[in-house]
Amino acid sequence: MTPGPMVLDVRAVTKVYGQGDTAVHALRGVSLQVERGDYVAIMGASGSGKSTLMNILGCLDVPSGGRYLLDGTDVGALDERRLSILRNRKIGFIFQSFNLIPRMSALANVELPLAYGGVKAPERRRRAQAALSQVGLGDRMDHEPNELSGGQQQRVAVARALVTAPALLLADEPTGNLDTRSTADVLGILDQLSLSGRTIVLITHEDEVAARAKRVIRLVDGGIIEDRRLRRAGQTGVAGPPPVAVPLAEGAR
Numbered sequence: 001m002t003p004g005p006m007v008l009d010v011r012a013v014t015k016v017y018g019q020g021d022t023a024v025h026a027l028r029g030v031s032l033q034v035e036r037g038d039y040v041a042i043m044g045a046s047g048s049g050k051s052t053l054m055n056i057l058g059c060l061d062v063p064s065g066g067r068y069l070l071d072g073t074d075v076g077a078l079d080e081r082r083l084s085i086l087r088n089r090k091i092g093f094i095f096q097s098f099n100l101i102p103r104m105s106a107l108a109n110v111e112l113p114l115a116y117g118g119v120k121a122p123e124r125r126r127r128a129q130a131a132l133s134q135v136g137l138g139d140r141m142d143h144e145p146n147e148l149s150g151g152q153q154q155r156v157a158v159a160r161a162l163v164t165a166p167a168l169l170l171a172d173e174p175t176g177n178l179d180t181r182s183t184a185d186v187l188g189i190l191d192q193l194s195l196s197g198r199t200i201v202l203i204t205h206e207d208e209v210a211a212r213a214k215r216v217i218r219l220v221d222g223g224i225i226e227d228r229r230l231r232r233a234g235q236t237g238v239a240g241p242p243p244v245a246v247p248l249a250e251g252a253r
Helices: 050-057 080-090 106-116 121-134 150-162 180-195
Strands: 008-017 024-034 039-043 065-070 091-095 168-172 200-203 215-220 223-231 244-246
Touching (some): 024 223, 050 065, 050 168, 050 200, 091 150, 106 121, 121 150, 150 168, 180 200
Parallel strands (some): 039 200
Antiparallel strands (some): 223 244
């Protein structure tokens, strides 16, 4: 079967803040493609450009130059209203700080993207319940965030990201505020989502987290210095030998 369009197609993207002598070149001609079903970790130290790249991939910012196509749509050609619609329908965000609404139940939090998208209440509820069950919180739907552990709150955030059936799951340091056990739980969920065919881009500075991905991209000074695919002896998330780096073939899945 012929694969569909690339979920992400980034072509020579640049991002410059400021002008003249004070201009900061956050991205310097970044190009990358992510196929449907891939699981990519983007790494880099502070100032490497990874946060700027994440904001552009998430349609939260626009490049200064180059092109970015999300699931076949040229993002640069959209006005703010259409960009907002694309963001709501095509991207599921998972943030380090969870970003849950405090006095709303887990179920209501997960329903929010569907409400913004105009989905009617019965369908919203059905899909939100299914998403919460998928992340193991079927018995916590009525709990508010302050009644949940950090790991449970992040699982609510994952369910919220999944509920619109987006083309891309974009996770920004999703385990940064979690203890070891909760980190393992959330990464295990991402492993299962990857195995089910979800496209995931994960921003992280932790090698142990990046090792769960299928592919690792490393940024330095606004450019990609490494793009490698990880070959595993067994399934993702299964204990065994460490991942082995292999060259990334053109168009490799």
